[in-house]
Amino acid sequence: MDQAMIDITDIPNVQTGDMITILGHNHSSFQSIDAIAGLMGTINYEVVCLIRKRVPRVYPEVLEKACCKFWNTSKVLKS
Incomplete structure (x- = not known):
């Protein structure tokens, strides 16, 4: 079973x-796999391996190339 528990007690x-x-960019912050690994006392590779197959993977470089090729622009996915 894939489960996660997140303590939000101190978040108003x-x-x-x-x-x-949980991972990646939010409107105002960035949470890296390295930071998660640090909290877990492990390395980033182990964190990635713990994310099971049912979680969709999105590879920004591949998306950007496909999107830019389709739209003929390099600004589509730039933030």
Whole structure:
């Protein structure tokens, strides 16, 4: 079974249904796999290996190339 528990006790104003970002970019912050690994006392590779197959993988470089080729622009996925 794939399960995750996240302690949000110290985060104010959290409501049921709020979106969270566990890994990657949020509008105001970035959470890296290296940071997660540090909290777990392990290396980044182990964190990646713990994410099971049911979680979709998105590879930004591949998406950017495909999107830029389709739209003929390099600005489509730039933030």
